[in-house]
Amino acid sequence: xxxxxxxxxxxxxxxxxxxxxxxxxxxxxxxxxxxxxxxxxxxxxxxxxxxxxxxxxxxxxxxxxxxxxxxxxxxxxxxxxxxxxxxxxxxxxxxxxxxxxxxxxxxxxxxxxxxxxxxxxxxxxxxxxxxxxxxxxxxxxxxxxxxxxxxxxxxxxxxxxxxxxxxxxxxxxxxxxxxxxxxxxxxxxxxxxxxxxxxxxxxxxxxxxxxxxxxxxxxxxxxxxxxxxxxxxxxxxxxxxxxxxxxxxxxxxxxxxxxxxxxxxxxxxxxxxxx
Amino acid sequence: xxxxxxxxxxxxxxxxxxxxxxxxxxxxxxxxxxxxxxxxxxxxxxxxxxxxxxxxxxxxxxxxxxxxxxxxxxxxxxxxxxxxxxxxxxxxxxxxxxxxxxxxxxxxxxxxxxxxxxxxxxxxxxxxxxxxxxxxxxxxxxxxxxxxxxxxxxxxxxxxxxxxxxxxxxxxxxxxxxxxxxxxxxxxxxxxxxxxxxxxxxxxxxxxxxxxxxxxxxxxxxxxxxxxxxxxxxxxxxxxxxxxxxxxxxxxxxxxxxxxxxxxxxxxxxxxxxxxxxxxxxxxxxxxxxxxxxxxxxxxxxxxxxxxxxxxxxxxxxxxxxxxxxxxxxxxxxxxxxxxxxxxxxxxxxxxxxxxxxxxxxxxxxxxxxxxxxxxxxxxxxxx
Numbered sequence: 001x002x003x004x005x006x007x008x009x010x011x012x013x014x015x016x017x018x019x020x021x022x023x024x025x026x027x028x029x030x031x032x033x034x035x036x037x038x039x040x041x042x043x044x045x046x047x048x049x050x051x052x053x054x055x056x057x058x059x060x061x062x063x064x065x066x067x068x069x070x071x072x073x074x075x076x077x078x079x080x081x082x083x084x085x086x087x088x089x090x091x092x093x094x095x096x097x098x099x100x101x102x103x104x105x106x107x108x109x110x111x112x113x114x115x116x117x118x119x120x121x122x123x124x125x126x127x128x129x130x131x132x133x134x135x136x137x138x139x140x141x142x143x144x145x146x147x148x149x150x151x152x153x154x155x156x157x158x159x160x161x162x163x164x165x166x167x168x169x170x171x172x173x174x175x176x177x178x179x180x181x182x183x184x185x186x187x188x189x190x191x192x193x194x195x196x197x198x199x200x201x202x203x204x205x206x207x208x209x210x211x212x213x214x215x216x217x218x219x220x221x222x223x224x225x226x227x228x229x230x231x232x233x234x235x236x237x238x239x240x241x242x243x244x245x246x247x248x249x250x251x252x253x254x255x256x257x258x259x260x261x262x263x264x265x266x267x268x269x270x271x272x273x274x275x
Numbered sequence: 276x277x278x279x280x281x282x283x284x285x286x287x288x289x290x291x292x293x294x295x296x297x298x299x300x301x302x303x304x305x306x307x308x309x310x311x312x313x314x315x316x317x318x319x320x321x322x323x324x325x326x327x328x329x330x331x332x333x334x335x336x337x338x339x340x341x342x343x344x345x346x347x348x349x350x351x352x353x354x355x356x357x358x359x360x361x362x363x364x365x366x367x368x369x370x371x372x373x374x375x376x377x378x379x380x381x382x383x384x385x386x387x388x389x390x391x392x393x394x395x396x397x398x399x400x401x402x403x404x405x406x407x408x409x410x411x412x413x414x415x416x417x418x419x420x421x422x423x424x425x426x427x428x429x430x431x432x433x434x435x436x437x438x439x440x441x442x443x444x445x446x447x448x449x450x451x452x453x454x455x456x457x458x459x460x461x462x463x464x465x466x467x468x469x470x471x472x473x474x475x476x477x478x479x480x481x482x483x484x485x486x487x488x489x490x491x492x493x494x495x496x497x498x499x500x501x502x503x504x505x506x507x508x509x510x511x512x513x514x515x516x517x518x519x520x521x522x523x524x525x526x527x528x529x530x531x532x533x534x535x536x537x538x539x540x541x542x543x544x545x546x547x548x549x550x551x552x553x554x555x556x557x558x559x560x561x562x563x564x565x566x567x568x569x570x571x572x573x574x575x576x577x578x579x580x581x582x583x584x585x586x587x588x589x590x591x592x593x594x595x596x597x598x599x600x601x602x603x604x605x606x607x608x609x610x611x612x613x614x615x616x617x618x619x620x621x622x623x624x625x626x627x628x629x630x631x632x633x634x635x636x637x638x639x640x641x642x643x644x645x646x647x648x649x650x651x652x653x654x655x656x657x658x659x
Binding site for chain 1: 293294296297298300301302304305307308309311312315316317318319320322323326381384385388389391393399401402403404405406407408409410411412413414415416417418420421423425426427430431433434439533537538541542545590593594596597600601613614617618621622627630631633634635637638641642645646649650653
C-alpha cells in the first residue's frame with residue numbers, strides 16, 4: 001500500500017471529499033458568522049465575511065427571546081422520551097421473548113404507525129385532546145409523542161432483545177424467575193445500550209418535531225421549532241436573530257450527535273426496519 | 276399449543292401453571308400499547324376517513340355535519356377551486372424524483388469514496404451525517420437565508436472573485452415540464468402499459484411464454500386505448516389546466532438532499548463493508564479494474580439497500596411539511612405541498628372535511644410505498 005497515497009487518483013478522491021465536506025459545513029459556518037453579527041453589518045458585500053466586531057448583543061437578545069421555548073422543549077422532551085422508552089422496552093421484551101399467537105400480525109400493524117403522515121390522524125387527535133382538556137398545553141403534546149413514538153421504540157428494543165440468547169431467559173425461568181423477574185434481573189440490566197439508542201433517537205425526534213407542536217400548542221407552550229419558524233417567517237427580518245435561534249435550536253441535538261454519534265447512527269439505521 | 280405442553284411429563288405442574296400465568300401477564304403488559312395504537316392510529320384514521328366523506332367545516336360547537344360521499348375527493352381532483360391541490364401533487368412528484376436521485380447519487384458517491392481507505396474517514400463521516408441530527412425547521416431556516424436573493428449562495432462566487440449570481444431561488448415563478456391535467460389519465464395508462472411491456476419482455480426471456488403473452492396483450496390493449504383517444508374519455512377537470520415543475524423547488528431540493536444524503540451514505544457504507552474482500556479480489560484476478568469491480572460486483576450487491584433507501588426517503592418526501600414550511604412559508608402557493616395545504620385547509624380555514632380528504636390522499640400514497648415494504652421485510656425475517 002505504500003506510495004499509493006500520492007497517486008493522482010488519491011488526490012482526486014481527497015479533493016472531492018473535502019469539497020463535499022465544505023458543502024455540508026457551509027450552512028453551519030453561515031449560521032455562526034451571521035448570528036454574531038451586528039444587524040447593521042449584514043449586507044450584500046459582507047455576507048461571507050467574519051463578524052467584525054463580534055456582536056454579542058444580538059445573540060443575547062435571541063437567547064432571551066427563545067428561552068421560554070427552549071424550556072418548553074425540555075419539559076416536553078424529557079418525560080416523553082423516558083415514557084416511550086420504558087414502554088418500548090416492555091413491548092420489545094414481550095414481542096421477542098414471549099411470542100404469542102397473532103404477534104406476527106400485531107407487530108407490523110404497530111409498526112405501520114410510525115410511517116403514516118400524521119396529517120391523517122391530526123384532526124381526530126386535535127378533537128380528542130380538546131375533549132379531555134389537554135389541547136394547547138405541553139401534557140397533550142407529551143401524550144401524542146409517547147403514543148406515536150411507541151412503534152419505533154418497540155422496534156428497536158425488539159430487535160435488541162432478539163439478540164439475547166433464549167438460554168439466558170430459560171435459565172432465569174428455571175431459577176424460578178417469572179415474567180417480571182426475568183425482565184428485572186436479566187433483560188433490563190443488559191438493555192443499557194438499547195436504552196441509549198432509543199433515548200437519543202426519541203430525544204432528537206421529539207426535539208425536532210414540528211407538525212404536532214404547531215397544531216396542538218397555544219402560544220405560551222410552543223416548543224422552540226415553532227418559535228423559530230415564526231421568527232424566520234417575516235420578509236424584512238434581521239437575519240442575525242433567526243440564525244442565533246437556529247443555533248440554539250440545533251445545539252442540544254448536535255451535542256448529543258457529536259458525543260454519542262455511534263448510538264445515533266444505530267437508531268437511524270434501525271428506522272429502516274431491518275436494523 | 277396446549278397439546279404440545281401436556282406431552283412434556285418432565286415439567287412439574289406448578290411450573291406449567293406459572294408459565295401460563297406469565298404468558299397472560301406478557302400479553303397484558305403489551306395490551307396498553309396495542310390499545311393506544313389501535314385507537315390513535317387506526318381509530319383516528321377511520322375517523323379521518325369518515326370526516327372526509329362529510330361537509331364538516333367551521334368552528335361552531337354543534338356544527339351540522341352531512342354525509343356527502345366522495346364529493347370532497349371529486350372536488351380535489353377535478354374541481355375548479357382546488358387547482359392548488361393538483362399542483363401540490365405535481366410538486367410532490369417532481370420533488371420526490373429529484374430528492375431521491377440527489378440523495379442516492381450523493382450518498383453512493385460519498386460512501387464509495389469513503390470506502391477507499393481514507394485517512395480521517397471518521398471525521399468525514401461525522402461531517403456528512405450531522406445534518407440528520409437537525410430539525411427540518413433549523414435546516415429550512417438556514418437555507419432560507421442562504422437562498423435569499425441577496426444571501427449567501429448568490430454571493431458565493433464573489434468569495435473567489437467571480438461575478439455574483441442573480442438567481443431568484445425560492446421566489447422564482449418559472450414552471451417547466453408543463454403538461455395538461457386532462458392528459459394525465461392517458462399518461463398514467465401509457466406508463467402502466469410500458470411497465471407491463473417490460474414485464475412481458477422479462478417473462479419471455481425466462482421462457483414463461485404464456486404469461487408473457489398475457490401481460491404483453493394487456494400492455495398493447497392499454498396503449499391502443501390511449502392512442503385511440505381513450506384517455507380523454509376519463510373525466511378530469513372541465514377546462515384545460517397546466518401543471519409542471521416549479522423551479523422554486525430547486526432550493527428546497529438542495530436543502531433536503533443536504534440534510535438526508537448522509538443517511539443514504541451511512542446505509543451504503545454499511546453495505547459496502549459487508550461485501551467480502553475475497554469477492555473483489557477474485558474479480559481483480561479475473562482482470563477487472565477498480566471501476567469494473569464496482570460496476571459488476573459491488574453495485575449489484577447494493578441493490579436491496581437502494582430499494583430500502585428509496586422507500587424510506589420516498590415516504591418522507593411524500594409527507595414533507597416542516598422543511599417547506601420553514602424555507603418558503605406556508606402561504607407560498609408556488610412551493611406548496613399536500614402536507615401544508617392540509618394544515619392550512621384544516622387549521623386556518625377550518626374546512627375539516629376537505630383537510631381530512633387531503634390527509635387521506637397522503638395516507639394512501641404513503642401506504643402504497645410502505646405496506647409492501649413492511650410485508651416483504653417482515654416476511655423474509657420470519658423465514659430465517
